[in-house]
Amino acid sequence: MAATLTERRLFILKIVIxxxxxxxxxxxxxxxxxxxxxxxxxxxxxxxxxxLEDLGYLTHxxxxxxxxxxxAGYRFFVENLMERTSLSLAEQRMIRHQFYQVRGELDQxxxxxxxxxxxxxxxxxxxxxxxxxxLRFKNLELIGIHETMVLAVLVFHGGxxxxxxxxxxxxxxxxxxxxxxxRISDHLADLTISQVEDVIAHDAQQLAPLFxxxxxxxxxxxIHAMQTFxxxxxEQIHSDGLLEMxxxxxxxxxxxxxxxxxxxxxxxxxxxxxxxxRGFGQLxxxxxxxxxxxxIIGGEHSEDEMREYSVVLAxxxxxxxxxxxxxxxxxxxxxxxxxxxxxxYISSLMSNLLGDLYAGETRPHVEGGQ
Amino acid sequence: MAATLTERRLFILKIVIxxxxxxxxxxxxxxxxxxxxxxxxxxxxxxxxxxLEDLGYLTHxxxxxxxxxxxAGYRFFVENLMERTSLSLAEQRMIRHQFYQVRGELDQxxxxxxxxxxxxxxxxxxxxxxxxxxLRFKNLELIGIHETMVLAVLVFHGGxxxxxxxxxxxxxxxxxxxxxxxRISDHLADLTISQVEDVIAHDAQQLAPLFxxxxxxxxxxxIHAMQTFxxxxxEQIHSDGLLEMxxxxxxxxxxxxxxxxxxxxxxxxxxxxxxxxRGFGQLxxxxxxxxxxxxIIGGEHSEDEMREYSVVLAxxxxxxxxxxxxxxxxxxxxxxxxxxxxxxYISSLMSNLLGDLYAGETRPHVEGGQ
DNA sequence: CCTTAGCACTCTCGTACTGTGAGTGCTAAA
DNA sequence: TTTAGCACTCACAGTACGAGAGTGCTAAGG
Numbered sequence: 184m185a186a187t188l189t190e191r192r193l194f195i196l197k198i199v200i201x202x203x204x205x206x207x208x209x210x211x212x213x214x215x216x217x218x219x220x221x222x223x224x225x226x227x228x229x230x231x232x233x234x235l236e237d238l239g240y241l242t243h244x245x246x247x248x249x250x251x252x253x254x255a256g257y258r259f260f261v262e263n264l265m266e267r268t269s270l271s272l273a274e275q276r277m278i279r280h281q282f283y284q285v286r287g288e289l290d291q292x293x294x295x296x297x298x299x300x301x302x303x304x305x306x307x308x309x310x311x312x313x314x315x316x317x318l319r320f321k322n323l324e325l326i327g328i329h330e331t332m333v334l335a336v337l338v339f340h341g342g343x344x345x346x347x348x349x350x351x352x353x354x355x356x357x358x359x360x361x362x363x364x365x366r367i368s369d370h371l372a373d374l375t376i377s378q379v380e381d382v383i384a385h386d387a388q389q390l391a392p393l394f395x396x397x398x399x400x401x402x403x404x405x406i407h408a409m410q411t412f413x414x415x416x417x418e419q420i421h422s423d424g425l426l427e428m429x430x431x432x433x434x435x436x437x438x439x440x441x442x443x444x445x446x447x448x449x450x451x452x453x454x455x456x457x458x459x460x461r462g463f464g465q466l467x468x469x470x471x472x473x474x475x476x477x478x479i480i481g482g483e484h485s486e487d488e489m490r491e492y493s494v495v496l497a498x499x500x501x502x503x504x505x506x507x508x509x510x511x512x513x514x515x516x517x518x519x520x521x522x523x524x525x526x527x528y529i530s531s532l533m534s535n536l537l538g539d540l541y542a543g544e545t546r547p548h549v550e551g552g553q
Numbered sequence: 554m555a556a557t558l559t560e561r562r563l564f565i566l567k568i569v570i571x572x573x574x575x576x577x578x579x580x581x582x583x584x585x586x587x588x589x590x591x592x593x594x595x596x597x598x599x600x601x602x603x604x605l606e607d608l609g610y611l612t613h614x615x616x617x618x619x620x621x622x623x624x625a626g627y628r629f630f631v632e633n634l635m636e637r638t639s640l641s642l643a644e645q646r647m648i649r650h651q652f653y654q655v656r657g658e659l660d661q662x663x664x665x666x667x668x669x670x671x672x673x674x675x676x677x678x679x680x681x682x683x684x685x686x687x688l689r690f691k692n693l694e695l696i697g698i699h700e701t702m703v704l705a706v707l708v709f710h711g712g713x714x715x716x717x718x719x720x721x722x723x724x725x726x727x728x729x730x731x732x733x734x735x736r737i738s739d740h741l742a743d744l745t746i747s748q749v750e751d752v753i754a755h756d757a758q759q760l761a762p763l764f765x766x767x768x769x770x771x772x773x774x775x776i777h778a779m780q781t782f783x784x785x786x787x788e789q790i791h792s793d794g795l796l797e798m799x800x801x802x803x804x805x806x807x808x809x810x811x812x813x814x815x816x817x818x819x820x821x822x823x824x825x826x827x828x829x830x831r832g833f834g835q836l837x838x839x840x841x842x843x844x845x846x847x848x849i850i851g852g853e854h855s856e857d858e859m860r861e862y863s864v865v866l867a868x869x870x871x872x873x874x875x876x877x878x879x880x881x882x883x884x885x886x887x888x889x890x891x892x893x894x895x896x897x898y899i900s901s902l903m904s905n906l907l908g909d910l911y912a913g914e915t916r917p918h919v920e921g922g923q
Numbered sequence: 924c925c926t927t928a929g930c931a932c933t934c935t936c937g938t939a940c941t942g943t944g945a946g947t948g949c950t951a952a953a
Numbered sequence: 954t955t956t957a958g959c960a961c962t963c964a965c966a967g968t969a970c971g972a973g974a975g976t977g978c979t980a981a982g983g
Contacts, residue, residue: 211946226956229947246962247946287718287774324694326708332910334712338696342704346714348657348910404657426824436817447806447817454796540702540718581975596927599976616933617975 186234195231196240197264200252204516207432209249254481257493257515261478265520270528274303282532289313289342292536293421296509296529301424304495304522306431306513307457308424311467313500313507313537314416315341317375318409323368325360325401333360335401337408340373341505342540347408351397363398367405376409420460420467422512428453433491433514452488456512462489463512470496470508476523476530481515491515495522499530501541509533556604565601566610567634570622574886577802579619624851627863627885631848635890640898644673652902659683659712662906663791666879666899671794674865674892676801676883677827678794681837683870683877683907684786685711687745688779693738695730695771703730705771707778710743711875712910717778721767733768737775746779790830790837798823803861803884822858826882832859833882840866840878846893846900851885861885865892869900871911879903 202210212228240256285291300308319340326334337345436446456462477496493515500506511522572580582598610626655661670678689710696704707715806816826832847866863885870876881892
């Protein structure tokens with residue numbers, strides 16, 4: 184039972200997994216011998232395969248089919264067998280160039296990160312916007328659109344901007360609006376929601392002369408906007424690369440009836456997972472609390488719907504304050520080395536970009552730097 | 554040959570289409586007689602069906618299958634047979650309520666419009682943001698994030714906001730930034746891109762004393778930002794409701810082999826169409842130039858990839874200046890009355906909402922108004 | 924002339940059966 | 954310990970067949 188993992192067995196396990204990842208078909212003993220010019224016969228390989236199966240790293244779908252890695256097999260591969268590579272310098276340069284094209288536009292970074300992850304890892308990707316735990320107010324601008332409509336531009340620390348229109352009870356001049364905005368900005372500068380609420384609650388008397396009905400209304404709106412914005416931010420997950428993932432063989436039905444049916448079902452499920460974000464909901468906070476690249480393989484997920492998928496995640500951001508999560512999701516049969524190096528590279532790239540937005544924070548250096 | 558369209562034939566055509574839209578299975582003569590209590594036999598119906606087939610409104614997949622509408626059949630139905638309904642008041646109220654929840658947030662309107670269209674019409678939806686043909690500058694705000702990083706908030710007419718960060722060569726105080734922003738805002742107010750360019754090119758001498766290197770740099774950035782923003786806006790198509798569309802029977806494979814395969818293929822195609830926006834690219838400008846609800850059915854599309862789909866589109870917006878397009882896309886077997894009334898309602902709702910943002914423009918009144 | 928009952932014909936769909944090929948597991952010998 | 958040999962298993966594709974649905978046509982009836 185308790186067979187040992189000889190050098191040869193490790194090697195066979197490794198090539199079985201690599202082979203399966205590449206071809207998506209169960210791998211046979213004979214084939215390994217031929218393709219890799221192994222110095223021993225297929226019967227020997229079969230014996231080894233049987234042992235690896237006993238150890239739980241491989242399985243059989245049915246008696247006369249080739250071997251397929253189990254989740255445990257992938258886990259072992261990721262932990263002990265695969266070589267840690269980096270993206271090629273050419274790829275790195277190309278990616279950096281794309282980010283350079285949209286310099287200065289945070290929203291675009293996120294979109295681009297998703298697109299690049301998907302294309303590079305040939306799987307779906309997910310990116311959450313970088314967010315501080317709590318929004319910190321920085322500045323408010325009020326711009327009259329017409330007599331009864333005002334555009335409020337709220338700026339928060341970290342270059343986060345939110346716009347919101349509202350119609351005040353009484354018309355106000357541009358000058359009035361500017362003054363009001365200035366007064367409010369001065370008083371709320373650098374505060375979080377709860378601090379804003381505190382200030383308003385406690386200093387009501389002192390503020391009364393400065394803040395009329397209009398200003399009170401605006402502040403209420405600011406609080407409301409910050410609250411909903413924080414809530415949205417917590418849940419917001421950009422996903423991309425659906426098509427890339429769907430071009431994986433798992434989703435391309437062979438000619439047999441039930442496989443086609445299963446493929447459609449898988450497809451629909453995958454869609455639901457990506458669209459709703461259910462399935463990796465809990466993964467995000469978990470990843471936010473970790474360092475380095477996280478890999479969650481198939482059955483290791485806590486949700487059933489995810490047990491056919493693996494996720495490669497990494498935190499990115501500056502220091503411990505403004506962070507987001509990005510990663511790749513795909514079938515458990517995934518090119519882990521590539522996914523991992525992609526996620527690692529993009530996350531450090533994004534960290535660097537964000538670093539430029541924040542002064543005085545520690546700034547990790549990206550491989551092959553910018 | 555040149556058979557006439559008697560009252561009875563029209564009625565039969567109508568119920569055939571309604572039946573097929575509802576059940577997604579070819580409709581048989583016997584079944585019509587039973588279900589609709591027709592006063593004549595199935596043989597008679599068969600004769601009539603044959604005539605309608607001669608006229609090009611129906612087809613046969615093979616000899617012994619029920620009738621299926623052709624594109625021409627749907628077209629005739631939409632034009633002459635279907636009764637124009639409106640969404641129920643309850644639905645209208647529910648939808649208005651949802652929009653009320655996100656009042657003041659233009660981005661959310663678009664997202665919500667897409668979601669509501671999809672859910673109500675049970676198909677995919679597409680929405681382009683409302684855009685003026687040309688951005689018109691309104692206001693610029695410069696906010697220092699730290700010594701070497703400045704956040705620029707550009708506000709355009711129509712409440713459109715764009716943010717952009719950049720790092721100036723030399724550090725500047727908050728007061729400096731405000732003054733620069735003010736000067737630039739004053740000079741560029743209400744201008745389009747080309748006008749901005751003109752001003753800069755022609756008034757170089759006069760402006761020289763006011764605008765130093767820093768201001769020139771900022772203005773260049775503003776021009777660049779406006780350009781890319783306009784380009785992006787032209788191409789931007791939000792789509793939603795992929796899942797709703799995919800729950801249509803067209804995408805749910807029956808148990809037969811080739812059908813399953815075809816379903817997967819359809820699915821993949823649909824995805825590509827929605828993701829890339831190819832396929833209805835030309836439809837958008839076309840819809841922008843038209844009034845009312847446009848229906849494009851199957852083979853009427855100019856692209857082959859779209860010939861299995863129908864699109865129901867409408868322009869929305871204020872006057873002729875700030876407009877967008879929204880609509881529904883799904884299999885040609887579509888509940889046209891419902892899709893059309895949904896699109897009609899949402900488009901007038903969006904027009905109304907936008908109307909509040911623009912003073913002095915004509916403002917069409919939405920059914921059951923807000 | 925329109926309607927309809929009757930019936931033959933066509934085509935799909937599901938099932939059952941079969942041969943083939945790939946690949947394993949085991950055994951016995953080297 | 955390795956390996957040749959072989960029986961065994963199982964998916965897969967092709968074929969055949971019966972059942973069922975629905976049409977188209979024809980001939981009779983109003």
